[in-house]
Amino acid sequence: MPKDLKSMTAQSKSSPPPELGDLRHAIDGVDGALVALYAKRLGLVNQVLEVKKQYGLPASIPERVEEVIVRVRGEAERAGFLPDVAEKLWRLLIKEMIVYEEGHLK
Template identity: 45%
Template structure:
């Protein structure tokens, strides 16, 4: 269950602010772990369909969508792209190892 957090501007002190950041970090890690489950399922489907781990058009599609969403919500699209390219590279490496 997600804890309701105060707006950052309403945090009275560093302790409260840090506690909120810690809650968000737990949520982020949980979502990343959940995403890996989908990556692992992709390995099975790619194996069944003779697809490679790295599909460049899909990579660029994901990055484009992430940049657009980052811009939409006021997050730095350059940072979003960098983070996702690292995550995508890791995911492709994981898929390649599992695909053999």
């Protein structure tokens, strides 16, 4: 590797270009907004949990899970996001919320 290329590679590893830092900062902001939305979603899950307790409903209702997945895939596609990735994310989210609900329904 030429000496100049080595020094450029070493420099890029130690200090990223300014625009990369700006983009990372923007991504961090989106991540923060996502966490806030997940917290809001958890608040709604807690309300659902209370209703399920009242009516003796199970944590997992497979028909509802599939309904959510179909809706989320459609929303992802319309928003220009990857539907397969959205489905994977939501299946994980739903799975974890079911575990959470099961722990509170006992």
